[in-house]
Amino acid sequence: MGLEDDGIAGITGDRLPDERRIEGDLSDAIRPGGALWALASAGPQLRESAALAADAGLAALAEEGRPRAVVVAGVGTAARTGDILATVAGPRCPVPILGHRSAGVPGWVGAADVVIAVSASGRSPEALAAAEAAARRGARLVAIGAPDSELQSLAERARASFVAVPRRAPARLSLWALTVPVLMAARELGLVNLVEADIAETARRLDEDAERCRPDADAYVNPAKELAMNLAGSIPVVWGSSPLAGVAARRFGDMLAANSRYPVVSGELGEVGRGRVGLLDGVFGSLAEGQKDIFADPDDSDELTRLRIVLMRDDGLDGDDANPKPDTRRADAVADLAGRRGVRCDVLPAEGGCALERLASLIAVPDFASVYLALAHGLDPMRVPAVSEMKDFTLGSE
Ligand SMILES: O=P(O)(O)OC[C@H]1O[C@](O)(CO)[C@@H](O)[C@@H]1O
Incomplete structure (x- = not known):
């Protein structure tokens, strides 16, 4: 039993x-190790991790020049880091960045490529198999994960x-x-333009959002509690208005499913507009x-389940060379369509002066909301028996 969703203690x-x-x-x-404590430490987490990465000798990666492709390998939250890299690098990035969510690496990966294997525990079979395959094929490898783990041994051997x-x-609380x-690592390869001030500003924003979402702030001043209660009892539909906002929308989907155990539809408006x-x-x-019966008792469980739209709205940044300004017409259209049908639509705007900070501004409050929603149902966000059971089944079958 580890930190991860341990214990099948009943639902x-x-x-x-x-x-x-x-x-x-x-x-x-809020006790150390609890879900709200972990989210409140997002800013310090980011600073600490930046310091650790700065000491990890990543500069050696650049010695062989620009790679043909970058593969970010891992599952769950580890895989989300690949989506974040792709969005921060932007559509003009000269090198393809691919998230790989199954064991090993794609067949074409070879000596010209970089593989970044990510696993918080340092033992997901997918990330380990990716690191092994990368080393075997002579690709440049970076591994990120728990100290003294199998992933660390593998990286050292390679x-x-x-x-x-x-x-x-x-x-999921270590994003x-x-x-x-x-x-x-991607910065060393010249693929993202991330300066120290961007990291500092992003950490500061995470600190400020944690302060606004703190447990002793009541719902009327706490945006996360407010969002949680707006979503309570609904089927949340989380749509992002740009590739960056789409990553944040999928992240909220991950957190609502794992912490609050709500079924969620999430995605980016570009694809959503075609059907969803x-x-x-x-x-x-x-x-x-x-x-809807407007006189119905809100506690009546027969009341119809309804959609609630959360629109993560990113209007882009002037002068951002990596990311062209997104087309905002779809965001306007969705809000209008929802309004005309009486479907509630909460709009969360992206804020901040760089892609990473803008992403953080769309992730921090929803992360807290997913935990508050779990707690409002009396669920323990740290214990997800289905996740543990699933892991046992899959490991057992190998
Ligand atoms: O980052 P790790 O430790 O490889 O775990 C990968 C994923 O597996 C889970 O523990 C269970 O699916 C997720 O919560 C996590 O993101």
């Missing part, structure tokens, strides 16, 4: 959310760079600690809104 929790649960005693979640990220929380070394937007006209969209 506790209440089908109906109750706001009083997040206004009361949250000592379990004489590859290893960034030891201390493991203080489950992978920033895992992401920064990936970005810093039809959800607005469906059983949980306009049909539910049309048949």
Whole structure:
């Protein structure tokens, strides 16, 4: 049993959310190792990880020049770091950046490529197999994960760079600690333009958002509690208005599924506009809104389940050479379509002066909201028996 979702302690929790649960005693979640504690440490996590990566000898990566391609290998949150790298590098990046979520590496990977193997625990079979395959094929390898792990031994045997990220929380609560070394490796390769001030500003924003979302701030001043209660009892639909916002939307989907255990639809508006937007006209969209009994008891479990849209809106940044300004028409259209059907749409705007900070501005509050939503249902966000059982099954079958 480790930090990750340990213990099949039975499923506790209440089908109906109750706001009083997040206004009361949250000592379990704020104690060191608890979910709110881990999220509140996002800023320090990012700073610490940047310092560790700076000492990890990543500069050696640049010695062989620009690679043909970069593969970021891992699963779950580790794989999300590859999506973040791709979005921070932007569509004009001269080298393809590919997230690889299954064991090993794609067949074409060879000596001209760089493989970044990421695993918070340092023992996911997918990341280990990727690191092994990269070393065998002579690709440049960087490994990122827990100190004294199998991944570290493998990296040492392959004489590859290893960034030891201390493991203080489950992978999904260590996003920033895992992401920064990936970005810093890509910076050495000349693929992202990330200056120290960007890292400092992003960490500062994470600190400020943690302060706004702190447990003793009531829902009317706490944006995460407010978002959690707006989503309570609904099917959340999280759409991002640009590639960057799309990554944040999928991240919110990960967190709502794992922490709050809500079914979520998430994606980027470019693809959504081609079909998924039809959800607005469906059983949980306009049909539910049309048949809603406005006098119904909100605690009545027969009340129709409805969609709630969370629109992560990124209007881009003037003068950002890596990322052209996104087309904002789809975001306007979705908000309008939802409004005309009576489907609630909360808009979260991206803020900040660089891609990383803008991403953080779309991730921090929703991360907290996913934990508050779990707590409002009496669920323990740190214990997800289905995840542990699934792991046991898959490891057992190997
Ligand atoms: O980063 P690690 O330790 O390789 O774990 C990968 C993924 O496996 C899980 O533990 C379970 O699926 C996720 O929470 C995590 O993101």
